[in-house]
Amino acid sequence: MKFFIDTANIDQIKEAHDLGILDGVTTNPSLMAKEGISGKESVFAHYKKICEIVDGDVSAEVISTDFDGMIREANELVKIHPRIVVKIPMIKDGVKAIKYLTGKGIKTNCTLVFSPGQAILAAKAGATYISPFLGRLDDISFDGMELIAQLRLIFDNYGFTTQILAASIRHPIHIIKCAEIGADVATCPLSSILALLNHPLTDIGLEKFLADHKASQKTEKVKV
Ligand code: E4P
Numbered sequence: 001m002k003f004f005i006d007t008a009n010i011d012q013i014k015e016a017h018d019l020g021i022l023d024g025v026t027t028n029p030s031l032m033a034k035e036g037i038s039g040k041e042s043v044f045a046h047y048k049k050i051c052e053i054v055d056g057d058v059s060a061e062v063i064s065t066d067f068d069g070m071i072r073e074a075n076e077l078v079k080i081h082p083r084i085v086v087k088i089p090m091i092k093d094g095v096k097a098i099k100y101l102t103g104k105g106i107k108t109n110c111t112l113v114f115s116p117g118q119a120i121l122a123a124k125a126g127a128t129y130i131s132p133f134l135g136r137l138d139d140i141s142f143d144g145m146e147l148i149a150q151l152r153l154i155f156d157n158y159g160f161t162t163q164i165l166a167a168s169i170r171h172p173i174h175i176i177k178c179a180e181i182g183a184d185v186a187t188c189p190l191s192s193i194l195a196l197l198n199h200p201l202t203d204i205g206l207e208k209f210l211a212d213h214k215a216s217q218k219t220e221k222v223k224v
Pocket residue numbers: 006026027028111131133135136167168169187
């Protein structure tokens with residue numbers, strides 16, 4: 001499973017990259033706003049900065065909701081860097097835009113996917129990725145993980161090459177469950193990635209190894 005980081009924060013992207021496990025980045029307009037990035041020039045410069053840190057795909061979302069606007073934005077976004085993937089919302093014009101951009105060899109990420117029907121449409125249109133938002137489904141008492149499992153089954157039934165990019169991940173168990181089901185990618189906040197490191201037995205075990213090592217050094221000195 002590929003690991004993407006779900007943020008526009010440069011320090012967090014660098015931290016995940018330095019860990020050596022980062023395969024890409026996803027952003028959205030809310031995440032850009034959270035970093036205080038506004039205005040086309042600043043937004044584009046920020047995407048470029050992100051692309052220069054990571055080796056993998058970087059999703060940049062369109063703001064338009066009509067076909068012509070989405071295509072115009074997509075053509076501008078892909079000029080920023082070869083790693084840019086155009087993020088397109090799951091709406092009627094979005095599906096048409098995905099089909100068109102796929103035909104032009106431009107990578108797309110269909111965002112705001114909440115049902116298997118939406119995912120099938122995006123896959124048939126040729127999306128490179130689809131982003132089912134599992135945390136937001138959990139938030140309204142639907143089982144987000146059940147959607148990931150349905151999509152894995154459907155895509156495997158028909159050999160769709162669209163990658164399932166599990167999004168709206170809230171905690172490390174989401175990541176582990178996605179890996180069990182076979183999501184192609186999990187895009188996660190840095191906190192959820194770092195939480196995977198933790199186990200109390202690791203901490204206790206390490207403390208004991210270091211204490212035993214220290215004690216043995218003292219014994220050596222006494223012998224001398
Ligand atoms: C990423 O592609 C999505 O935009 C993001 O995961 C949404 O996450 P949220 O539901 O925590 O805002």
